[in-house]
Amino acid sequence: MEKLIVSSSPHITGRQTTSTIMRDVLIALIPTLLAGIWVFGIRALTMVLISMAAAMVCEGLWNYIFKRENSLYDLSACVTGAMVALILPPSAPWWVFVAASAFAIIIAKQLFGGLGQNFINPALAGRAFAVASWPMLTTAFVKLGVPLPAFSSLELTDAVTGATPLYMVKTSGVIAPYSDLFIGKVPGCIGETSVIAILIGAIYLLARRVITLHAPLSYILSSALFGFIFGYEGWFTGDILFTVFSGGIVFGAFFMITDYVTTPTTKAGQVVAGILAGFLTILIRVKGGYPEGVSYAIMLVNVVTPLIDKYISPKKYGRVAKNG
Numbered sequence: 001m002e003k004l005i006v007s008s009s010p011h012i013t014g015r016q017t018t019s020t021i022m023r024d025v026l027i028a029l030i031p032t033l034l035a036g037i038w039v040f041g042i043r044a045l046t047m048v049l050i051s052m053a054a055a056m057v058c059e060g061l062w063n064y065i066f067k068r069e070n071s072l073y074d075l076s077a078c079v080t081g082a083m084v085a086l087i088l089p090p091s092a093p094w095w096v097f098v099a100a101s102a103f104a105i106i107i108a109k110q111l112f113g114g115l116g117q118n119f120i121n122p123a124l125a126g127r128a129f130a131v132a133s134w135p136m137l138t139t140a141f142v143k144l145g146v147p148l149p150a151f152s153s154l155e156l157t158d159a160v161t162g163a164t165p166l167y168m169v170k171t172s173g174v175i176a177p178y179s180d181l182f183i184g185k186v187p188g189c190i191g192e193t194s195v196i197a198i199l200i201g202a203i204y205l206l207a208r209r210v211i212t213l214h215a216p217l218s219y220i221l222s223s224a225l226f227g228f229i230f231g232y233e234g235w236f237t238g239d240i241l242f243t244v245f246s247g248g249i250v251f252g253a254f255f256m257i258t259d260y261v262t263t264p265t266t267k268a269g270q271v272v273a274g275i276l277a278g279f280l281t282i283l284i285r286v287k288g289g290y291p292e293g294v295s296y297a298i299m300l301v302n303v304v305t306p307l308i309d310k311y312i313s314p315k316k317y318g319r320v321a322k323n324g
Contacts, residue, residue, distance in 0.1 A: 002314050007159070009106075013078035016209075016210075017074075018074040018076065018115070019073060019075050021210055021260075022074060022075035022078065022079045023075055024204070024205060024208045024210045025079050025210065025255070026075065026078065027201075027204060028201035028202070028204045028205045028210075029079075029082055029083075029086065029191070029201060030201070030253070031194075031197040031198070031200040031201050032086060032191040032192075032194065032197045032198055032201055033045065033048055033082075033086070033190075033191065034197065035184045035191075035193070035194035035196075035197035036048075036085055036090070036184075036190040036191055036193075036194075036223070038184075039144070039184050039185065039193060039194070040090040040142075040148055040190060041090075041147065041148050041150075042150050043090050043148040043149060043150050043151075044090050044155075044190045046081055046084050046094075046150045046151055046160070047088070047090060047092075047094065047097050047190065048081075048085040048086065048190065050085070050094050050097050051081040051085035051088075051097040051098070051100070051101045052078050052081035052082050052085070052099060052101075053081070053155070054081060054097065054098040054101040054102055054105065055077045055080050055081030055084070055101040055102075055105050056072055056077045056078055056081065058059040058077070058102050058105040059071060059072055059076075059102065059105050059107055059110070060072055062105070062106060062110045063193070068114070070318060071114065071115065074115065076115050077105055079122050079161060080101065080105060080109070080122050080126075081101045081102050081104075081105075082210060083100075083255065083256075084097065084100045084101045084104055084123045084126045084127060085097055085190060085191075086189065086190050086191025086192070086251070087123065087124075087127050087189050087190075087191065087192060087248060087251070087295065088100065088127060088138060088189055088190065089138060089139075089141050089142075089170075089188070089189050089190070090138065090142070090148055090189075090190050091110075091140060091141065091142045091148065092130070092134075092137050092138055092188070093137060094151060094153070095131050096134055096138065099129070099130060099133070100126035100127060100129060100130040101126055102126075103125065103126045103129040103130075104122040104123055104125055104126030104129075105122065107125070107126035107129075108120055108126065109122040110121040116261055117261075118193065118261055118262070119262065119302060119303065119305075119306075120262060120299055120302045120303065121135075121181075121208045121256055121259050121261075121262050121298065121299065121302055123256070124244075124295045124299050124302075125299065128294050128295060128296065130183075131295075134300060139290075141164050141187035141188060142187060143187065144183065144185060144186070144187060144265070146276045147262065149242060151238070158306050164187050164188050164246075164291065164292075165181060165186050165187075165188075165246040165247070166187065166246050166247050166248070166285065166291035166292055167291045169232055169242065169246075170232060170285075170286075171202070172289050175239060175242050176242075176246070178241055178242070178245060181193075181195060181241075181245035181246055182194075182196055182245060183195075183196055184196075184197065186246075188247075189248065191251060192247065192248040192250075192251045195245050195250050196253050198250045198254060198255075199250070199252065199254075201255075202216070202253075202254035205254065211258040212253065212258075212267070213240035214267045214270040214271050214274070215253070215257045215258055215263060215270040215271070215273055215274045216221065216253035216254050216257065216258060216274065217253075217274070218270070218271040218272075218273075218274030218275050218277075218278070219249070219252070219253045219257050219273075219274035219277050219278050219281075220244055220249060220250065220253050220274075220278070221274075222275040222277075222278025222279060223243060223244060223249050223277075223278035223281055224240045224243055224244050224278075226278055226279050226280070226281075226282040226283075227240060227242075227243030227244070227282050228240050228241075228243070228284075230282050230283070230286045230287075231286075232286060243282070247285070247291075247292045247294060248294040248295070249281065249294055251294075252277075252281075252294040252295070252298055253274075256294070256295075256298050257273065257274060257277055257298050257301070262302040262305055263305065264305050264308045264312065265309055265311050266309070266312050266313070268312050269305075269308045269309055269312040271292060272308055272312065273301050273305065273308060275301075276301050276304070277297045277298050277301045279297075280293065280296070280297035280300055281293045281294050281297040281298075283296060283297075284296055297314055
């Protein structure tokens with residue numbers, strides 16, 4: 001047997017466990033949920049709870065059927081369910097949230113071996129599945145002020161649907177006020193509209209050392225840069241603040257691209273991932289058929305994460321001893 005020679009310290013140690021990390025993420029998501037309730041009403045809370053319950057039921061059933069260790073206690077399924085709901089519009093029927101969470105847990109996570117083995121962010125995969133399966137239901141957004149039922153499905157007519165800021169700027173060049181984008185008084189997904197609420201959660205995650213700024217900052221800055229370069233009106237005409245504040249860039253920066261499993265292991269790799277995701281996000285926004293590109297951009301970066309890790313390797317703290 002080869003003998004492993006371990007180099008001298010320092011080595012990274014910590015008291016964080018999967019459950020404590022997931023608990024911190026859930027706490028950090030509370031401000032975005034509260035903002036969603038403020039903007040969209042109690043339906044936002046109902047859909048988040050339904051999505052979380054669906055994710056946990058799917059996780060529990062999978063473990064029971066295949067005789068796996070009970071993983072519900074690590075709270076990862078709970079986080080996935082919450083994330084799925086927060087990146088979907090509140091007007092979507094409740095069963096869309098259930099289907100998206102089920103896909104996230106069963107297909108994107110468990111089929112690849114469970115937590116730590118998935119190559120793509122499960123919540124983003126669940127959203128992508130929902131958008132591909134029911135595009136009319138997942139890309140229709142209600143006007144502000146329209147009362148939403150807590151549970152029952154909403155009939156999406158022209159009288160109740162409204163355009164998101166990204167759709168407005170792409171089709172008519174109209175830019176929503178920065179103040180509305182910052183506080184979240186715009187149509188959109190449950191957890192993506194309020195920048196200030198997302199930042200409050202991000203500060204908590206940073207203070208708890210759950211995430212670092214390498215991937216989020218590089219993602220936001222590169223999105224701003226490429227958003228300015230590839231403007232909707234031509235080269236170097238983009239609005240930097242609108243680019244960052246609109247859509248899901250800020251939420252994706254602090255809650256999606258920081259996922260431990262699908263993010264490069266090194267700081268340099270995380271910066272590269274952030275820059276690549278920023279470029280892809282703006283490319284999809286400006287040139288794609290769909291106004292928003294955050295989910296697809298980050299999923300594409302998830303796919304190339306092993307390649308990034310291969311060429312940007314972490315420092316080795318030990319080596320295998322050779323005979324002689």
